[in-house]
Amino acid sequence: MSKSWCEKNNAKEPVDVRKGKENAATLKANGTGPFMLKSREPGIRTIFVPNPRYWTKVESNITEAVFTPIGNAATRVAALVSGDIDMMEPVPLQDIEKVSANPAIKLLQGPELRTIFLGMDQSRDELLYSSVKGKNPLKDKRVRQAFYQAIDENAIAKTVMRGAATPTALMVAPGINGFSKEQNTRLPYDTAAAKKLLADAGYPNGFEVGMNCPNDRYVNDAQICQAVAAMLARIDVKVNLMVETKATYFPKILSRETSFYLLGWTPASYDAHNPIFALLMSPGPSGRGQFNLGSYANKRVDELGPQIASELDQKKRDAMIAEVFKIHSDEVGHLPLHQQALAWGMKKNVDLVQLADNINLLKWVVVK
Template structure:
């Protein structure tokens, strides 16, 4: 395991002006950020963590609205051109000035080989510098939600990447690492002090940060604690200040503590199952010579075999909203009246399997993480048990996300669990990333089973360019109808957030599950 201790990089670690004393926030999560490279993995834990170090041109406020970040203003001089005026006087943590060259470099890096962020840039035709503090992004077609898309594309220093041989992102599929895996040099309110993958990562406040920081935290010690009981014990004993997520079975126990509190709320993430619909023969099944998932009857049989209400009540303890769509409430384009699941019906599932030529069912492997989503392994166990009742033998393979994500991103899977929060809070993101046919430009980058429907593809492109919201919503609705009629994926539920902390901690819980440390305050007494 590599350990990097990052010292000054030209600037001494210091407390921000006006801070009287050091304030350390200790955070525990069920998993770790897999890399410090902000373009290497499109996963919310990694993006929220590195988002304390790196910044986008367009940021989000406490209500998830758009707000200036490294760009102070953006305009649209042409339907396919967005112009961004960059913030002046900003410096990277090593003291290098932030300029348009860094933005052009970062956007091209995010669009390049090995990047997991190509879905954010696949609409780009060109990124060009007008002067040191102005850039333009020209898109292939009109793209009215481009500012929303850029909120999670972080800017890196071109000079630092060149000097540290980190010109391309860390490719999680191939396990190739570079300096950006373990070191960082952003413009954000915190800088990386220490990185021990899987063990501990330490951030400290950047004394020369360009903006005012609302919170009083000067150091963050982030510790991955995969075992749920151990994570809760660390909070109860006072070893950590915040844990996320809270094991659902421990919510009431933590609430009962006079020194602790639980924050719960809706999350924008939808949990679903995907199936390999491309290969002529599944990699991990006893069915030879054909792929049962290419048959809609098999996909529907799996769907109707899943007892979603029991998963909601027993596995999720009520902290889930069953979904029939790949997006849920809070996402632009979601229509509540479309959220009607096919009925749970094991007998119908058996009939469908028999009609498809599998009267005795078949075997298939299900890949699942055990430290990424709320009760993810338990969800997969419940699904496996449901499918067993209709004759399908599921060979369940659960593992840490450190090995899980590289595997499924290589499409080395037949049947998998994934969660998705559209970063734009717009349905187009889910259509483009999850449901549109995969291309080498980033479309369908997380459509890991290669589901393909020409109508969905056509509508996704039209939605991308449509500026009239009513017409756009109608097209989104039509695309979701086509996907649902195909049983393209198996939506499960929208999970809920549960964070626990000491009562002395004040923070902002966002529905995208991001936790900006600049908004965290620790007080001596509980409020």
């Protein structure tokens, strides 16, 4: 961006929109892509128009794209069915059959690269929100593994996600460079084993813990957390669920004011180094571990991260990625759940390309 423009418009410092902060760069700045920003009203609408100075021809024939956030899922579906909007995503799982049966609408479904997982505070000496005082039970691998084995992810995928999810043991999806099918085997669901692990760790009667969860960010996110809470109750872990909108949820967990939380991650680079750097390496300089909100830490993982970033030999690089994932899995650094599926609804006269990273590029949208 232009330095003089940033100085003139008081946009010299970057801001984090996820924390509710905006400046001229996020509200008015035009990039160099095929479309440029015409106007932006946060929470109301954002309008894009073709960039007449774009360097090459685009396939799209749209002259204006209006993005309107509609918080209520039923209202979004109604807007599509009535013809008030041309396209919406995601289509709620409970409405997929209804939308696909409408002759004026087409439904586009496919796998997504986003992995949904649970994180745990492994840094504090005492959990913020727990009945256990003076220590942090989540620092104990046995407790983390007990949580893992008490969660019936297959049941969540089948019932909560209505089959639109793929259970995973890894923090990356198939399609990501570095994904290993051989490592993608979940620990067995086993409440008896989970109870024994808790007892061995010194918690034969379980304990209470707070859990943070959004209700409007991921597919059926609040319902996933409710299911997890019910499953953990079977091993005498009482989960005090704190569910809230993403507008307040993310500022809270990004400041690490959490003991137990749900998060989703899509590697924008389609490469395993992305989540390794952001989620698995310990928090450090230059954004390292920025979304490792429970501060999971392993010295060897921190050593391998930079090596993976610079290694050009594919075989050596894949071996290092596999080593990181093995360490992380063995230590139960996080609790991976599943990759959610994509479901987009649009009018019959709209053609577009559905990418596995859930990005709809306007340059490929054609209205017939």
